[in-house]
Amino acid sequence: MILDEIAANRKIQLRREMDGSPFWKVKKAAERADAPKNFKAALQKRGLSVIAEVKKASPSKGLICRDFHPGE
Numbered sequence: 459m460i461l462d463e464i465a466a467n468r469k470i471q472l473r474r475e476m477d478g479s480p481f482w483k484v485k486k487a488a489e490r491a492d493a494p495k496n497f498k499a500a501l502q503k504r505g506l507s508v509i510a511e512v513k514k515a516s517p518s519k520g521l522i523c524r525d526f527h528p529g530e
Contacts, residue, residue, distance in 0.1 A: 460517065460518045514526040
């Protein structure tokens with residue numbers, strides 16, 4: 459399955475990235491990272507909400523839109 463392949467490749471990439479950084483450096487970066495958004499609270503808010511993803515290309519389908527301008 460394509461998602462298994464993507465996950466396996468990401469694990470390999472993360473191992474390579476971690477090999478080049480001491481643990482303390484990785485820990486500091488994690489501590490500086492923004493807190494995760496509260497997804498449940500966002501869904502429970504009143505009013506119109508939109509969850510969307512805009513992609514020029516997909517790992518499984520390739521190029522989706524050649525003339526891609528997401529800011530428009």
